Amino acid sequence: MRIDLETLQLVSRGFDSSASYTFSRLVNLTIDDLALKNASRLLRPACLPSLRHLALPGVWAEMDLKSLKKAHLEALLPQLETITLEAALFQLLPVYLFQYIDRTLFNFNACGYATPGSIVEVCHLRVREFNSQSFAFEMIETIPELVSLIRRRNPINLRSIYLHPSLRNPANLIDELSDLTIDLLEVCQEKGVEVIYEIQPETTVDPWISDEFCKRSRMQREAEGRTVMKRC
Amino acid sequence: MSFPSLPPELVRQIIESSVPSSFHSTTKKERQATLRSLCLVSQLFQSIAQPLLFRTIFVNSPGDLACALASARAKEAYGMIETLVVEDKHEIWTATSAAKKLSLHASNLRTLILHFTRPKSQFRAYAIHLHPRTCFAFRNVSDPSTESSDCE
Numbered sequence: 001m002r003i004d005l006e007t008l009q010l011v012s013r014g015f016d017s018s019a020s021y022t023f024s025r026l027v028n029l030t031i032d033d034l035a036l037k038n039a040s041r042l043l044r045p046a047c048l049p050s051l052r053h054l055a056l057p058g059v060w061a062e063m064d065l066k067s068l069k070k071a072h073l074e075a076l077l078p079q080l081e082t083i084t085l086e087a088a089l090f091q092l093l094p095v096y097l098f099q100y101i102d103r104t105l106f107n108f109n110a111c112g113y114a115t116p117g118s119i120v121e122v123c124h125l126r127v128r129e130f131n132s133q134s135f136a137f138e139m140i141e142t143i144p145e146l147v148s149l150i151r152r153r154n155p156i157n158l159r160s161i162y163l164h165p166s167l168r169n170p171a172n173l174i175d176e177l178s179d180l181t182i183d184l185l186e187v188c189q190e191k192g193v194e195v196i197y198e199i200q201p202e203t204t205v206d207p208w209i210s211d212e213f214c215k216r217s218r219m220q221r222e223a224e225g226r227t228v229m230k231r232c
Numbered sequence: 233m234s235f236p237s238l239p240p241e242l243v244r245q246i247i248e249s250s251v252p253s254s255f256h257s258t259t260k261k262e263r264q265a266t267l268r269s270l271c272l273v274s275q276l277f278q279s280i281a282q283p284l285l286f287r288t289i290f291v292n293s294p295g296d297l298a299c300a301l302a303s304a305r306a307k308e309a310y311g312m313i314e315t316l317v318v319e320d321k322h323e324i325w326t327a328t329s330a331a332k333k334l335s336l337h338a339s340n341l342r343t344l345i346l347h348f349t350r351p352k353s354q355f356r357a358y359a360i361h362l363h364p365r366t367c368f369a370f371r372n373v374s375d376p377s378t379e380s381s382d383c384e
Contacts, residue, residue, distance in 0.1 A: 007315075007343035203257045205290075205319050205347045211254075 010035040011204040025050050030208045033058035036067045043071040055084035055208040082217050105213045110142050120149045126162035128200055143180040150187045160194040168197050244280045255288045286312035292319040310337035317345040
């Protein structure tokens, strides 16, 4: 029996792709920093001819760059419609990934990380753990920095920001979070940054590839295609 | 108009919109409980809710796996399984068994999510290999006899 997977998500040290296999119908692939170390033979166009969406959660440290280099992602990138990366990788982003920044969604973990100034240079940002009340203390420092960075940057590359649906109604949040959310929404409106509410990955078994981002990227490409057709 | 007299397409839309369309760790319990309850309402509800119930199999213990496979077998629902999520906190064989069984029966499996939480030292003996025909298989590196050879 043949199983043609369309989605594969590997979060594991145990993964081994020492042999070369072809996933002819695989469209979505999520592979974390641990699995990436052994996936160098998998991330090739010949092995993944139908791949359109790639997510690399947990890939952000300098040592992960070695795995990225070994994986030879460059050849795979042109066929991808969306890429999902950690925002912490942005400062170390290899040049070959930088040119695909308009189709990349960067995950920004609002808790426990410093807010890099470069964060607002990305086009699409998913702010994670912003809805978690248990992390409110850390976010009280992090989110105002993000708001300030967005406000100061002119012009701004940031086109969309992805938030948890619970932030749609800030009045339901605790006071500190409510104020932070209102500030963030206001500055986004002021700067023309679209706010998109979507359920977010909370554990490593959750889907990391954003349906909304995929949908919007597809619509964007179709709109661009129509424009080109009209010009012709 | 009473509920049973609604067109099945409309009932299907109502049922599908009552549960999240895809797997998420925060909603999985509620989703499965809702679908199980809906299966008990009527034959019409069961015919719609049961495929949704079996669409996603979440396994994080040997007990989970045994239950899921026994139910799928009893309801002849292997063909309904589209997503397998394995979060292996306990024993590597959970994933191994799930992969073997499902690669034999779940012809419509399209999504595979694997998360292993065992410490690195305990993982040395195992490797996950992607099988060219069934796409995945698991093998105990130190014991080649455990290789998933029945995956065709």
